[in-house]
Ligand SMILES: Cc1ncc(C[n+]2csc(CCOP(=O)(O)OP(=O)(O)O)c2C)c(N)n1
Ligand code: SF4
């Protein structure tokens with residue numbers, strides 16, 4: 001028998017976390033007398049910031065090391081997972097790794113009765129508005145908290161790792177037991193509060209685990225593109241069609257690489273208050289992913305299908321509260337915000353402010369050195385401009 | 395000192411509102427969030443326009459722009475081997491010239507641009523680029539410098555800043571500084587060694603605004619082989635939040651650690667004159683990057699002193715590391 005765990009994480013920001021969790025599972029399972037090993041998905045390398053990646057851990061109570069490796073080693077992906085861990089909840093909207101084309105469902109590999117274990121501050125029901133339904137029942141559990149993000153050279157020691165291990169023991173004790181998790185952490189770190197964090201997370205997960213019935217969950221619209229196999233490659237070189245040239249003013253006016261949009265890279269998206277915009281061009285000028293579509297009225301529409309959520313536009317915009325980054329899970333479509341603004345300027349301001357809320361996430365320069373929530377403020381539409389937007393309130 | 399600035403006849407973009415709106419390197423690439431090297435691709439393609447062919451050496455800008463048989467390029471581009479940037483540009487320019495001579499394609503100006511990383515251009519490919527700069531073909535080689543072999547997960551190169559942590563130079567308890575080499579000044583080296591090359595420049599993609607796009611246009615207009623070295627903050631390898639990618643470029647220029655200049659027909663023109671505008675302390679640039687988190691005051695002082703020397707004592711500040719003029723051996 002083999003138990004398979006996959007850890008879905010954001011490239012680089014969570015690489016160390018993903019690797020540690022995979023490694024911990026192996027060590028804990030080994031201490032329990034099982035055979036285990038872990039590896040990363042080869043095609044994710046080299047990882048880029050934000051891109052969805054995977055780490056795997058395999059555990060077997062009865063196979064030999066060779067048998068287990070023959071069964072699970074060197075694969076592009078696993079066929080099914082007993083537990084899919086997700087350490088950034090915005091990945092529930094779908095993931096689009098590069099060597100594994102198309103937008104894929106986060107529970108694509110989950111087997112019947114398997115468990116999707118998500119670190120999140122959102123409720124199960126909220127998450128289920130994004131996670132596609134399955135023909136069988138499965139389980140959903142959350143580890144409460146924000147996504148733990150760090151940089152390439154740093155590991156952010158905020159107990160996410162310990163809490164995920166505790167939760168894993170709760171959702172599938174056949175992989176690792178909570179007692180083994182505790183003794184491993186105690187022995188390894190001589191630090192009681194790490195074991196306690198794992199136990200507290202174990203208890204909380206037992207309480208919050210929810211069975212998701214067959215057919216419960218979101219509709220899924222993303223097709224899986226068929227990829228040419230190696231036999232179809234021409235010898236001597238590969239000819240890839242360029243993106244056709246095309247530009248007109250307005251939303252979706254620029255031709256783009258439709259086969260790899262990769263908007264699933266983002267954890268946050270920029271919300272723009274068009275009424276505050278001074279038309280300086282900087283968001284458009286500085287966006288490394290060519291996401292802004294210039295419009296006839298001098299504004300810049302955002303194409304959320306391709307935005308990767310780098311926060312750069314929000315940083316360079318000179319007008320306070322004009323571009324604010326908002327949790328990606330607050331949105332259920334990629335519609336043009338500029339069209340919304342044109343259609344209904346007042347309604348748009350209301351909508352934008354509702355999405356923005358009052359919390360502004362602030363990241364210090366060096367990744368993994370913390371995150372701060374600051375209070376934003378509502379900037380009323382300019383009264384002197386009059387116009388239809390003038391009366392709007394948040 | 396020359397007072398007359400060299401004149402290049404080119405289509406200058408005067409204000410940001412006049413920058414071309416159309417993209418020739420478009421959305422749908424797998425570069426990191428906040429990748430400034432991607433900005434370099436976007437901007438040179440925009441500045442060069444549709445009649446352009448591009449060759450790109452292996453590295454992030456090749457790999458991240460070919461996600462399983464797709465590409466964000468609109469202009470034609472071709473992958474070439476790591477280190478082969480210069481020769482691939484020569485080959486492409488020679489091919490186009492031959493096709494035009496034989497009448498197979500109409501005679502017109504087609505821009506030939508190669509991009510290569512700091513490893514691909516400044517270390518491995520320097521010979522090929524040197525060769526290209528001695529030809530009479532119209533071509534532009536852009537060295538996009540993210541200060542590491544980034545695509546293979548951040549190994550030190552000859553262009554990595556002193557003291558930086560990379561996969562090859564992890565700080566340890568015995569040796570804090572493992573990257574002990576001073577950054578190569580590739581643009582200056584190529585300019586000094588190739589006096590017939592009419593245009594060599596350094597640039598940062600987004601600061602000052604339009605600077606890089608206009609430099610690209612100058613390089614493509616002046617004729618003959620040309621070279622631009624760009625300074626590209628890399629959120630992954632330098633370890634900073636992608637949000638600050640523009641700011642890091644600006645700080646690098648303003649601290650004077652990356653001098654911005656053009657060498658046009660042998661004349662040095664400072665784009666951002668750190669001597670006159672004043673330099674901010676390099677500390678302000680260094681402290682915002684995780685790759686320098688292990689540095690202590692002494693290291694920062696050393697880097698500052700090297701930058702000071704470069705601006706205050708070199709005969710041609712930021713360009714040529716010679717001091718105190720000429721002396722004659724007796
Ligand atoms: C001859 C050769 N050696 C090694 C490699 C492996 N390799 C691929 S990309 C790369 C790094 C290139 O670094 P750089 O030119 O700075 O570009 P970057 O990845 O930083 O964008 C290396 C070493 C290769 N492709 N070819
Ligand atoms: S966050 Fe802003 S700058 Fe970054 S990709 Fe999205 S639109 Fe572009």
Ligand code: SF4
Pocket residue numbers: 272276277278279280281282283284300316317318319322323
């Ligand atoms: S950066 Fe801000 S003010 Fe400038 S054009 Fe963009 S939204 Fe408008």
Ligand code: SF4
Pocket residue numbers: 048049424425426428429430431432454458540544545627628629630631
């Ligand atoms: S590693 Fe650096 S250069 Fe490479 S894609 Fe990421 S940010 Fe860009």
Ligand SMILES: [Mg+2]
Pocket residue numbers: 453511512513538539540541542543544545
């Ligand atoms: Mg490089």
